[in-house]
Amino acid sequence: MKRRLSIGLAVALLVAVVCVVIFNRGDEPASADLATVRGVIGSEKLAFFQDQRVIDAFAKHGLRVEVDSAGSRQIATTVDLGKYDFAFPSSSPAAQRIQRDRKVTAGYTPFQSPMAVATFEPIVALLTANGVVHQGAGNYQVLDVAKYLELTRAGTRWDQLPGTPAFPARRNVLVTTTDPRESNSAAMYLSAISFVANGNNVVSTPDAEAKVLPEIGKLFLDQGYTQNSTEGPFEDYLAAGMGKTPMALIYESQYVGRAVKGDGAIRPDMRLLYLAPTVYSKHTLVPLAANGDKVGQLLSTDPELGKLAATFGFRTSDPRQFEQVVADAKLTVPNDLVDIVEPPSFETLERLLDAVSKKY
Incomplete structure (x- = not known):
């Protein structure tokens, strides 16, 4: 009797573990399945990229985004961009310099302030x-x-x-x-x-x-x-x-x-x-690799990431996101x-x- 109970308990535990694994795999990508994307960003965006909600939103698209921060002027002139998939300075002049130097035509301005x-x-x-x-x-x-x-x-x-x-x-x-x-x-x-x-x-x-x-x-x-x-x-x-x-x-x-x-x-x-x-201050992402381009696309088009950016005070490509955030917070700021x-x-x-x- 004890042996049958032990076997039954073991089987039940095994089934539970398998169900959890299957559930996790269906809910979001496992950590090992995520593609790591590296970027260098202006420091005022660091809290956004480090927020767990933002990390989870990128994970839904198969990305693990890792960032270093530097001044926009440094990003455009002295930072070694060869080890990054995207550069994300806080000004359009710096982004234009990077595009010219790296011979990149693509660019995204997902939010500004x-x-x-x-x-x-x-x-x-x-x-x-x-x-x-x-x-x-x-x-x-x-x-x-x-x-x-x-x-x-x-x-x-x-x-x-x-x-x-x-x-x-x-x-x-x-x-x-x-x-x-x-x-x-x-x-x-x-x-x-x-x-x-x-x-x-x-x-x-x-x-x-x-x-x-x-x-x-x-x-x-x-x-x-x-x-x-x-x-x-x-x-x-x-x-x-x-x-x-x-x-x-x-x-x-x-x-x-x-x-x-x-x-x-x-x-x-x-x-x-x-x-x-x-x-x-136009936060402009310059893609330096394919996955960097994907980050730019997601920041520009994904509603979840847009809403999260608005909660950090950024004006996004969809003005309604910022307007809703400031209305909920009862803030008096201009829409335009x-x-x-x-x-x-x-x-x-x-x-x-x-x-x-x-x-x-």
Whole structure:
């Protein structure tokens, strides 16, 4: 009797194991069946690619995506792309440089994010009173770059602005950025600032470069120490508050993604301003191998991956995904931005950034 029970139990266990294996094989690919795809990406997308939901979504298509992060400028110039299946910088000029150098015509822009300024209600009120902030075309507020440059040219301090009891700091009115020698967000800021400084024209000639360089360089150097990733000033903004970082240049996706996360980091007195004009950071994937191309296609067309990208604050190729995410989070952000300019060519950006770097 005991022997029959033991045999029966063993058979039952064996059947259960076989059922589990069959179920797993039918539900999603086994780990050994996944094709490993390697990419190098801008650091602001690292959390997206490391999210388990994103990992599982790629696995459904037979892919295991492994990524390293680097600055967009580094990806385009110094990173050894020979060991990667795709490159995914955060700007279209960097992607165009990679395409040209690698003789690749294909490219995907599955999501993008406008540059914005994270700040606080007292700062918004103070700058509004001084004509620097005004209402945008929709239910959002903008930082007028031309008015802002008037303050920086004069070396205006916060405590010199009418209404200074709101923020009586003995520091120049400056947006905190990242290091222009390393960070894409600083290059995007340079793009918007140089456009206005060049009489509302994209910088495209050596004469225009020479014209805007002194003003651009001062905006970076007067900040003192700057960090090499937008995560740095954004975390300072969240943790240290208005005294440390009254205005931080960030990607809209950072603010929206953190608000959607719902961890309380975005407090009621925090505000998001859009630069006028602003620049879109267009996250452009350049395929370097067949599976890299598949990653680009999936990010551009797969609804599940699109919805996940929207939860990280990215504007996807389907605007409804972003709109639904911000509506669910009860965020007031524009569905469309009107005052947008294109960045200079990669070569022009490189010359401007190199010239600023030499001033450090």
